[in-house]
Each structure stands twice: as C-alpha cells, then as structure tokens.
Amino acid sequence: MSDTWLSLRETPFDDEEFVTLWVLATTTYGVGDIVTTIALIYFSPTVTEGNVVVATAVGAFGQAGLVGLKLGAFLICLVVSVDAAHDGSRSWYYLPPVGLTLLGTTVTVYNIQLMLM
Secondary structure (H helix, E strand, O other): OOOOOOOOOOOOOOOOHHHHHHHHHHHHHHHHHHHHHHHHHOOOOOOOOOHHHHHHHHHHHOHHHHHHHHHHHHHHHHHHHHHHHHHHHHHHHHHHHHHHHHHHHHHHHHHHHHHHH
C-alpha cells in the first residue's frame, strides 16, 4: 500500500469527518462492546456468550480471542471504508463505520441490560 492510499487527500471525503466516524465506531464497537462482553463472560454467573464464533474464540484464546475477533472485523471495515473513499463510493465509505457504531451501541446497551438483570 502506498502512502497515498492511507490518506484521504485525493478523495471527495473530509479527514475530520473520517476521524469522527471512526472514533464513534471505536468507542461503541471497540470499547463498549468488548468491555461489556468481557464483564458478562467473566463476571456474570447467569449469562453465557450467545455467539458461537465468539464463544469458541474465547474458549480457545480467552480475552485475546474476543479482542482478536473484534480487531479483525474492525480492520476489515476500515480497509473497506478507505478503499471506498478512493473509489468515490459514498455508500461503502459510510457503511462500515456507521454499521459498527450502530452494532456496537446496540450490543453494548443489550449487554448492560443483561448485567442489570
């Protein structure tokens, strides 16, 4: 990958907007979902992980398995978004960070509800 690919300089998109979108995705999906999932898995005697892929990764690799899965999904979405920016595709530029933000918010709120039960 060239340095040009890593920059939004030659795209129709704004750097500040890009950072804002990905900070929101990181906060909700990266931090909120991971922290609340770890809290549930390790500190709730009544709740088990419902996602088979996550449960398998956590069973095999512990917290590193969960973080690795989340990081992998996050990086794939980031690559899709940056590539779409260079192609000028508004839909695929916005879909990954907005999708992760919505997913992260939903799962974080759901996990918090499970903790309060």
